[in-house]
Amino acid sequence: MTALEKIGAPPTRLGGTVLYDWEYLVQEDRAHRLIYTDPVIFAAEMTQIFGGTWTYLAHESEIPNINDFITRRLGLRPLIIARDAEGKLRALYNRCTHRGTTLCRFDKGNSKSFQCPYHGWNFLNTGQLRGVPWPDGYAGDMRDPKYNLAQVPRVESYRGFIFGTLNLDSLPLIEHLGPIATVIDEWLDRNPGGRIVVCEANRFRFKANWKLAYDNSCDGYHVAYSHRSLLETENRFAGENAKGMAYYRNSPDTQPMYMRYTGRGNHYKDKRPNLEKRPGGLWALESAHPGMEHYEADFISRYGDRAFSLLDLAGSEPVNINVFPNLSLLGNHIQVFEPVSVEETNAIWYGTMIVDDGSIGADGVRDINALRMRTQEGFPNFGEVDDIANFEQIQRGLMAIEDEWVYMHRGLGIPDRVKTNADGTITAPATDEAFMREHFKEWKRLMQTRANLAIRREP
Amino acid sequence: MNAPNPPDPSRSSYYVNDLLYRELIADFTDWQDDTRAVNDTAVRDEFRRLVEREARLLDQLRYDDWLAMYAAECVYWVPSTPYAGDPRREIAVMFDDRRRLEDRIYRLRTGFAWSQAPQSRTVRLVTNVEVFAAVRDDARMLRSNFAISEFWDKETRTLTGWAGHRVVRSGCGWKITAKQVNLLECDQAIRNLSIIL
16 A cells, blocks of 8 residues: 555646636736735645645754654644654644544644544654554554554755655755755854754734745845835934945945845845955944843953954844745744735744854853844844735735736846846846746746645555 | 943943843742732832833823833843743844834834834733832832733734833832733734834
8 A cells, every 4th residue: 555645636727627827827027916815826825835845844953852843834734843753854744634633732842642632543753543542443454554644745854944845756855945055055154063043933923925925035125115114223323334234225236235046936135245244244234232232342352353253143144045935044034934824924033043063162152142132133023014014015905806917027128137147047136026027937837737746644 | 530421221232241131030030929929008009000100101102201111221021932031042022122122112203114004002901910029129020911902904902911020219219120021922923013012
């Protein structure tokens, strides 16, 4: 008996008929409002996109020990992400095979098995059914694999970032990530030992479609307007020394920052070239944060010349690395988009801290993290809140049914503005919407593909 | 030679240091202890009036008057976990010093804070005010429960939880040196949390 069970056609098909004209809905320069408002398209995305391609699930630092688990979702599927007794990462469906009850209702914990609270079926964290109460009441063999928990058939981790896919034909994760993996490497390798640990989060819910957040993830055009209150606040004492994202204020396209599309819906916005290339170059751009003057003076007295490279570890890394469909590394955050419904989404901004690899010492790491927590709280509090207000108002605007299109053509058709590089990546100025046009090509491809999707059960 | 002026906590942040964090964690750990309860009704009434006044000033958006209830060196802390934890190694929903509190108010007043355009209307209920002795003789710890009804974007929702205030004697009154706001949903995704709690 095969342990794989194939998944059927998405609801955007009826029998042999494709119900949606995808080429019409997503055109080169514009997208139709329905892709953000239609519940059937959303239902199809929950299989074709969330699970149809490698989708971020969790960070390994959230389940560091054997038998640790956290509960998450893949699209709308409730999952238990567990590190089993052998250390293997599992993405188990949090759904009893008997009556469909969720097995685990806690956000996190440590357990080698999960007992259903309804009728007591008990499962190992490998997904295998360990036993049921009074088994002599069943005529058949309860060791049939169909009673083992469903699980995501492919789970892989890239340097701590755990992804899962239902797509048996997906490339290995590292090949799927392609050039964006190098940028993730750079993001990690600026930290001691190349490691970070997740440490709680700023958690937002908003009444708008998840794609509005992903569309925003590489958007350099909105900053001066959507974040005007933030830019004014973080520069209220700055004088000539513009702080934070002030480089967006005037002619942002003349700055050395840029966006790059790297394929498969992934892209990044690189603001690092705007910085002075020296220890403290990042720190010099930081706006006011609790404790910054104390720790800066203290670090200089304790570490001398080395102080500014340490302070840079508390600085907000100026890059947005977006892995389609639901992951965005920005500053020091791991932001994750969680669809709730066609018009509701969570954006979870997981904080990260550094760990001591022996190169700094426990006190130094403690103090860098004390500062790093405060720098990370700035943008969610003073920036993200305004973006989310705008996402919600887009969703409202899209209720105007006969005004059908939203545009994404900034930069399109201007000679020499958008460049395709030798490696196939695409580079454009920071305010261009080229990244959006490209990730929608991937979205459209995934929505149309009859992918080889399956769930797996332990044999 | 004159002594240097003490740094202005509205312009720089020297007081947020490891000692502050350690004292904060100590003061906000295991403090709601019956053996430390202050039961004198006049004292309890004085502090009940303090938290009621704070609620009213925030409902009325009288931010300057509200800030004046706080010590120059103060902390406003909204933990992201129900057990609060160590803010040196956990992201908080909010962790503001004096300057960031003033940033928060400045932002709301720019006219470009879209999450507060139009601004929320709030009415706060504060109840169950209890007073406890603090580590320092001249300080007290207050516990109160709150329910904030917030009208925004055509809807009214309720944010509930409890607050811990650390107050110190200042002249003939008290100043708030730390406020810990424990939202019931602190570790969950919350829609547009952009008012001051």
